[in-house]
Amino acid sequence: MARWTPPQGGYLKMNVDGRVQVGGGCAGISCVARDEVESFGYSNIERQKQRLPVYKYRTAILYLVETHATTIIVGETGSGKTTQIPQFLKEAGWADGGRVIACTQPRRLAVQAVSSRVAEEMGVKLGEEVGYTIRFEDFTKNGVTMIKFLTDGVLLREMMDDPLLTKYSVIMVDEAHERSISTDILLGLLKKIQRRRPELRLVISSATIEAKSMSSFFTSKRRRQMEDETVGLKMEPAILSVEGRGFTVQIQYVEEPVSNYIQAAVSTILLINDQEPMGDILVFLTGQDDIDSAVHLLHEDIQNRSKNSSGLLILPLYSGLPRAEQELVFAPAPRGKRKVVISTNIAETSLTLEGIVYVIDSGFSKQRFYNPISDIENLVVAPISKASARQRAGRAGRVRPGKCYRLYTEEYFVKEMPNEGIPEIQRSNLVSCVIQLKSLGIDNILGFEWPASPSPEAMVRALEVLYSLGVLDDDAKLTSPDGFQVAEIPLDPMIAKMILSSSQLGCSEEIITIAAVLSIQSIWVSSRGAQKEMDEVKLRFATAEGDHVTFLNVYKGFLQSGKSSQWCYRNFVNYHAMKKVLEVREQLRRTAQRIGLVLKSCEGDILIVRKAITAGFFANACNLEAYSHNGKYKTIRGSQEVYIHPSSVLFRVNPKWVIYHSLVSTDKQYMRNVISIDPSWLREVAPHFYQHQRPSSIPH
DNA sequence: GAGCACTGC
Numbered sequence: 001m002a003r004w005t006p007p008q009g010g011y012l013k014m015n016v017d018g019r020v021q022v023g024g025g026c027a028g029i030s031c032v033a034r035d036e037v038e039s040f041g042y043s044n045i046e047r048q049k050q051r052l053p054v055y056k057y058r059t060a061i062l063y064l065v066e067t068h069a070t071t072i073i074v075g076e077t078g079s080g081k082t083t084q085i086p087q088f089l090k091e092a093g094w095a096d097g098g099r100v101i102a103c104t105q106p107r108r109l110a111v112q113a114v115s116s117r118v119a120e121e122m123g124v125k126l127g128e129e130v131g132y133t134i135r136f137e138d139f140t141k142n143g144v145t146m147i148k149f150l151t152d153g154v155l156l157r158e159m160m161d162d163p164l165l166t167k168y169s170v171i172m173v174d175e176a177h178e179r180s181i182s183t184d185i186l187l188g189l190l191k192k193i194q195r196r197r198p199e200l201r202l203v204i205s206s207a208t209i210e211a212k213s214m215s216s217f218f219t220s221k222r223r224r225q226m227e228d229e230t231v232g233l234k235m236e237p238a239i240l241s242v243e244g245r246g247f248t249v250q251i252q253y254v255e256e257p258v259s260n261y262i263q264a265a266v267s268t269i270l271l272i273n274d275q276e277p278m279g280d281i282l283v284f285l286t287g288q289d290d291i292d293s294a295v296h297l298l299h300e301d302i303q304n305r306s307k308n309s310s311g312l313l314i315l316p317l318y319s320g321l322p323r324a325e326q327e328l329v330f331a332p333a334p335r336g337k338r339k340v341v342i343s344t345n346i347a348e349t350s351l352t353l354e355g356i357v358y359v360i361d362s363g364f365s366k367q368r369f370y371n372p373i374s375d376i377e378n379l380v381v382a383p384i385s386k387a388s389a390r391q392r393a394g395r396a397g398r399v400r401p402g403k404c405y406r407l408y409t410e411e412y413f414v415k416e417m418p419n420e421g422i423p424e425i426q427r428s429n430l431v432s433c434v435i436q437l438k439s440l441g442i443d444n445i446l447g448f449e450w451p452a453s454p455s456p457e458a459m460v461r462a463l464e465v466l467y468s469l470g471v472l473d474d475d476a477k478l479t480s481p482d483g484f485q486v487a488e489i490p491l492d493p494m495i496a497k498m499i500l501s502s503s504q505l506g507c508s509e510e511i512i513t514i515a516a517v518l519s520i521q522s523i524w525v526s527s528r529g530a531q532k533e534m535d536e537v538k539l540r541f542a543t544a545e546g547d548h549v550t551f552l553n554v555y556k557g558f559l560q561s562g563k564s565s566q567w568c569y570r571n572f573v574n575y576h577a578m579k580k581v582l583e584v585r586e587q588l589r590r591t592a593q594r595i596g597l598v599l600k601s602c603e604g605d606i607l608i609v610r611k612a613i614t615a616g617f618f619a620n621a622c623n624l625e626a627y628s629h630n631g632k633y634k635t636i637r638g639s640q641e642v643y644i645h646p647s648s649v650l651f652r653v654n655p656k657w658v659i660y661h662s663l664v665s666t667d668k669q670y671m672r673n674v675i676s677i678d679p680s681w682l683r684e685v686a687p688h689f690y691q692h693q694r695p696s697s698i699p700h
Numbered sequence: 701g702a703g704c705a706c707t708g709c
Contacts, residue, residue, distance in 0.1 A: 153708040366705035490709035
């Protein structure tokens with residue numbers, strides 16, 4: 001690779017816009033700051049609690065919650081809102097009489113971290129007065145737990161049994177500014193619940209939320225009317241801001257737009273290393289490729305100029321990295337070395353690194369966009385929002401005053417960068433979301449009040465897909481039993497439908513294994529280095545039927561080895577992933593039994609396994625183009641040009657008819673996880689879907 | 701013969 005040329009005669013020129021107090025941050029984890037955790041003793045804890053900014057708002061918060069149906073708390077990093085507000089509420093009696101205070105988080109890790117911190121502060125055992133629930137883990141005790149932390153996804157599942165969430169007196173929705181799909185669905189549903197349960201209190205908490213738009217969402221004419229009827233309770237939300245406790249972060253912008261942000265990032269790292277006092281550097285790039293080339297450029301520089309940059313400890317960070325390598329970023333740098341973490345968005349919210357003093361922000365991240373017309377989700381590099389930029393900058397001010405180098409101009413930041421990102425619900429396939437609402441009895445999906453409405457096209461497309469799966473009827477109501485059963489299974493409806501069919505066909509044990517494997521990222525060890533060797537090992541499990549059947553062979557081998565980690569290591573299989581497969585599989589078996597499915601093995605009759613897969617994924621059927629030399633397929637439904645991904649066991653095998661699990665779009669559309677089928681099955685499992693196809697594409 | 705931002709049930 002060519003050596004980079006430093007732009008503009010050496011280094012980027014930065015201008016300084018003065019000192020800017022930066023907010024944002026991961027409230028969940030950030031409240032458990034190191035200085036708080038490392039001290040002992042009740043009085044010490046008490047003193048620390050009083051030092052948190054939120055402490056002086058205690059009375060105000062309790063008053064607002066008492067008198068308002070909804071209270072919006074805008075709190076910056078380190079304000080203490082997540083750990084303290086539930087305790088304030090409990091002390092004020094909101095958990096009396098067996099009622100429970102709930103606090104939701106978007107991520108499992110945050111739920112665990114925050115709940116154990118709160119249990120420690122209250123001097124109780126986790127799982128008693130303070131508990132938590134995430135998928136696979138329920139540390140709560142009925143009648144004992146007063147404060148319960150949970151993911152918003154778990155709370156949505158709870159609504160399927162108890163639509164009005166009657167055991168909760170207050171529900172605090174934390175990190176609402178992240179606008180995840182679950183958070184948005186939850187907010188829409190909570191607004192509805194409030195109409196039926198005026199005594200329920202909501203606390204919406206977030207770092208950088210546009211509080212006014214959230215407030216207007218929770219305000220409506222009908223609500224004002226209720227206000228008159230419910231004496232003393234204000235329906236219009238209260239808004240309270242709590243300052244953070246982060247350090248000042250000085251922001252620097254480039255004077256001219258940069259053409260290559262990877263090179264710009266690399267030269268900025270070297271600039272910091274030459275000119276700035278010690279302190280670790282965190283760089284935000286978009287993905288694995290960017291990160292790898294930045295790491296490469298830096299290593300080249302170290303070799304060429306050995307002196308200056310040899311003091312750098314360069315660490316990549318992204319979710320696909322093997323666990324051990326990921327953990328390196330948490331270890332402090334050796335004496336005299338400066339740590340440089342080059343990361344994706346994972347360091348923006350999910351992971352918190354201590355000791356970062358300098359942040360370099362490329363201004364971009366990878367974001368998912370869904371096209372309802374083609375029904376394809378794409379991952380594209382897109383500009384971030386001001387809210388994200390502030391969040392990234394805030395990562396530099398956790399231990400002492402820091403600096404953030406933005407690789408874009410101040411003018412761009414002020415004039416062009418959007419204030420907030422597009423909520424996930426407006427960028428996603430809505431199939432799961434629609435069936436969830438249907439199962440909660442929301443019949444008029446198109447009339448549902450969202451904090452941000454998804455496009456009608458995406459909504460209609462989701463309804464179509466669910467109709468074709470036979471889980472919605474002509475009136476868009478859940479069918480019985482299929483629709484209700486699919487809604488109960490905590491996976492994508494197409495997977496759920498596949499499981500239902502497997503119960504009828506007599507291969508549910510196998511299909512549940514396949515469903516578990518498909519629901520985790522990858523069961524293979526990621527190793528770009530030993531690719532050839534890995535491909536060869538993979539052939540041991542490969543079958544002509546396709547990837548799904550290959551998964552069955554891997555699972556079988558794993559069980560026969562006695563679930564051995566050595567076996568996994570030898571076979572390039574990710575041991576942690578396989579443990580997860582076992583866990584998901586167990587949950588699915590329990591769910592299947594609960595909803596009355598038949599658990600049965602097909603004893604090697606793979607044909608019916610492929611039929612069951614077809615029953616869920618018939619919409620992803622593709623036909624190899626006649627006389628195609630390069631493995632070109634066309635989707636039957638949309639005549640999209642697609643290819644088998646080189647990681648598939650069917651790559652270069654190119655069966656005439658295939659079904660894929662998902663598409664990845666790069667220079668071509670690649671099908672990942674592919675299985676060969678007999679086209680006659682398509683009409684068998686989905687006659688309604690295939691009867692109106694063009695004559696040329698009708699399977700015979 | 702190529703590459704997967706991040707979550708969650």
